[in-house]
Amino acid sequence: MRLYLLALKPTDSVTEGFLPAAARLGLAVTLLTDRPEAHRQAVPHAEVLECDVRDFRAVISRIATHHAPDAVFTNSDHLQTQAALAADYFGLPGKPWQAALRAKDKAQMRRHLAATGADTVRSAELGPAQDPAVLARASGVPYPCVVKPREGVASEDVVLADGPEELVAHCAETRARRPGEALVVEEYLSGQLFTLETLGDGRVRHVLGGFRTELSPPPHFIEERMTFVRAYPEAVTEQVLAQLDALGVGFGACHTEFVVGADGRARLIEVNYRAIGDQCDLLLAELLDVPLFAHVLRTHLGEPLPADLGARADGAARLEYPCADRAGTLTAAPEATDLAVDGVRLAYRPLRALGERHALHRTNRDFLGVVRATGTDQTAVDRAVDDFLGAHRWEITP
Template identity: 50%
Template sequence: MLYLTALNPTDAVLDGLLPAAGSLGVPVTVLTDRPDDWPAAVPTRHCPVRQPDAVTEAVRAGPTAAGLLSNSDHLQAATAQAARRLGLPGKDPESARRCKDKAATRRAIAAAGLDHVRAHLLEPGAPATFDAFPAVVKPRDGVASEDAYLVTDAGDLARRVTEIRRRRPDEPLVVEEYLPGDVQTHDTLGDAHTRRVLGGWRTTLGAPPTFTEQCLEWAPATPAVTAALHAQLDALGVRFGACHTEFVVQDGRPRLIEVNDRLIGDRMDLVLAELLGVPLFEYVIRLHLGESVADLGLPEPATVGRAARVEYVCAEHGGTLVAAPGPVDALRDGVRLGCRPLRAVGSTAEWTGTNRDYLAVLHGIGPDPTGVRRALAGFRADLDWVITT
């Protein structure tokens, strides 16, 4: 039995990991604290999945475990601790905790002498102070750019901290120096001994003060940048399983924004699998079943020989989505195109300035970047989304 810890249903699980387990002939049980949110066809068991003891006992109480994994930012450390107690392959628990805690990430990189980003931890109720602007304030353990803001001075910081604390009164915040530059990603897959590069993307963000990803283009890092990135990942202890790292390059060296100890999200993992032409989700499962990354046959990113571009359609205001295209696939001028909904018609949501505003994700994969951009622009022009307030 493969046990998978999760909170709410995600595309990575429903469209990625569960079908992959089926292809491998491995039965799955999803451990979740929200079983009623999951489709009836998914085998679930209620479990307080943020608690390592509870996860450990839930696995011991079920059929014999062949593996235990999670693709949730929130559950990596707890799942890693449970896997270690059960003697199953998994991430290093301390590394998983260090990646989730953005203040701990900064301390580890600085202690290794690899980079120093000025940062200050704001415990709940502590004064909103910092000495270097512009800066970024965000939850210490946050995800998805939620409540992450660019602030320009002390007054702006105080206002944002007050605003965030209305929603998150008990959560520590981090204030750190703003790292200007083009945001890039670096995605890896590894076993206990070896880490391999899946590839990387150049990211276009929306207008500040928020950091919503609007577009990503395939752009693996150079060998020099990759080597420097891996030195920082080594300092964090990152190796096993999937990892998604965001960074900027300044003066030829990468500076980490954050490290997410799971696959790249928002359907980018599914696009990456298509681009690479590999069963990526099967590979993740096979690592957690004890196989070596060397056995997976991963291609070198520089030899893929294809271009790819992903664009997110974002809501511009809150309201109810009353009309939207369903899943669409097309072929235009040799470019494979796709549109996948990220919000259901009839659903109502507030505007957040984060990737929670995504309505759909569009992607194109083809032989060259210019042709992909042109085909994707034409594809997008034929699609409409309507939100009423």
Template identity: 65%
Template sequence: MQVYLLAMKPTDSVGRGFLPAARRLGLRLTLLTDRPDAYLGHGTDAAVRGPADSAPGEAPEDEVRWDGVEVLRCDVGDARAVIGRISAHRAPDAVFTNSDHLQTQAALAATYFGLPAKDWRAALRTKDKAEMRRHLAASGADTVWSAEIAPDDAVAARLRTLQVPYPCVVKPREGVASEDVFLAEDAAGLARRCEEIRTRRPGAALVVEEYLPGTLYTLETVGDADGLRPLGGFRTLLSPPPHFVERRMTYVPRHPEPVTGTVLSQLRSLGVGLGACHTEFVVHEGRARIIEVNYRAVGDHGDLLLAELLGVPLFERVLELHLGAPLSDGLRPNDGAAARIDYVCAERAGVLSSAPAAVDENAAGLRLAYRPLRPTGERHDLHHTNRDYLGILRTLGPDQPSVDRAADRFLTSHRWEITE
């Protein structure tokens, strides 16, 4: 069966998750991307240039192979280009993406070819943070004060028209990974942050919304045409304000039923169904309120940890959903396991001069895996996003105290040194 996977830059979710899953299922996978050169030398097998079983008229310079997978150049941000590229190649059995940026395009392409597809309107609503707030309010699911600063709006003039409740949060309308997301305590701080973002992102649309207090959690779901199923979620520890960088996620097999019910109801209101979905929400005084919805599998190795602790081939099951299979009964929360994932963050700009290598440990019922994300000797700026991650530690065991002790022991016994 032929699966087209839309992607931008290489990610571990694809390289370590969906790509090997497609191989195990015996699928023929073609990766469409606007940056094929990014896949050269990235992965377990170096990608190479050359014909990739191309159709007549396709230029070899638009093709590479990545870990044996056919990679074709395509303007994946344009649904028409995606449809044209697929139509001129091989007939598809599924069109899929795990990218935040490409869900609407993949949904439209799958719909065009009559394949199992996410509702493109749900994909758009979840990606566009302003539209998500408007839709939730209009449907009666939840109302959060929010306002949009359009690309052609003058920031200062637009802010003068708003009755902003402080503290508030400002962020790009279609941003990801806490990039340029800030807490603002007052009008002066909000104006300053808006201008900062516009300097880095000229013409970007922004969203200003009320700050929702509470403990941050996630709900991980999978769905088919008949409904959504929760797989549990995570309790998330963030960096200190004004930034919102994830520092740790601890597995929660089951949230309280009223909380899960509220979040699932809001997801259904948005139209979320087919495939994987990663939803961030806060709970304050027992009330759950959505922060944002990422209509894809949880990232930053959270999906790798989830697959491991659930004990089922999660990536395969997600791909099968996009091929029209029903939800597997094996996709259930794991009430008998504890797990956490730690993100080692750079605290300042500079050169990473010393850091541990990759580690895998399996003893006394505990499994620990550390993966470095940045090579030593390279200099990096400080971004206050997941681009500051130096490495990721995944720890899984029979109970939370054992997991916490093992993770803390690893983190305190290793050093990550940054020099100017």
């Protein structure tokens, strides 16, 4: 059976998760990408074909002129609609392209949730040629508000504005970095930030748990720490799932970010119609002791998920992301490490090499590395992570 996997840049989710899972399933994999050399270096033995994967027509043509497909899949935020359209064209299982589009387009997500009565967040869309000063005066969005790219990802260029002048300034700064892109301005939703990780086959949907997310101080929203949450109060989970149902999201993996306010109301921040990234998916598979990546691929092959995944229910986990606080060259950092201490398995993986020079992005592109720790006792997990962070240093030389 042949799997076509659409990708942009190489990611840990693909190289360490989905490709090994495909090999264990005995699948022949063809990787379609607009960055073929990067993938050939990351996975030298994979079949990699160059393709304008952002264009669904190019994807369909590339597949049609190669081997017959049994599944079309992507774990990229940017390519879900293209993969869904290609799968539908070839009559293969996949996500509804309309749901993929609603999840990716943050303005459309807000409009659809409001139209279905699922939730209403005051928001406005700013087209590439529109004057943000007009929006600042007449949008009806209260302050503070959040400015974000309409089709952005990973808190990239997401920033808090306390008033009209900040709103206009942030729009100008974002447009300078992302010319031609539409922006969304929406009311700031206060509350603790969480994620919900789900996996469905269109018939059943499993809730895998989620993460409590700790963010950097405003005005930016950098995810600095993730702590596993085995289960939320039933009312919270039901609210999130009802909003996903309204969006038509229920097939394959989905990573949903939401806040819970003081009144217990759960409100969506964004829906990433894919498996969670930044190595959280690798940790989740280990923590739950399930073949998570294989299950995701099986849904795209048309196989039903088991009624019970057999996931472990006694796990505790935390991820920590040492983060650059300035532009410059990384001159000190620990090497990749694996430890076992007091019943905790800890892994550290560098995300930036010594000697590399980078600008300051104020997003997860500033991550220097990731610490993953799993066990059965949260106190022991936290202690192991804190001890590791305290014993090592990361230095940036301007």
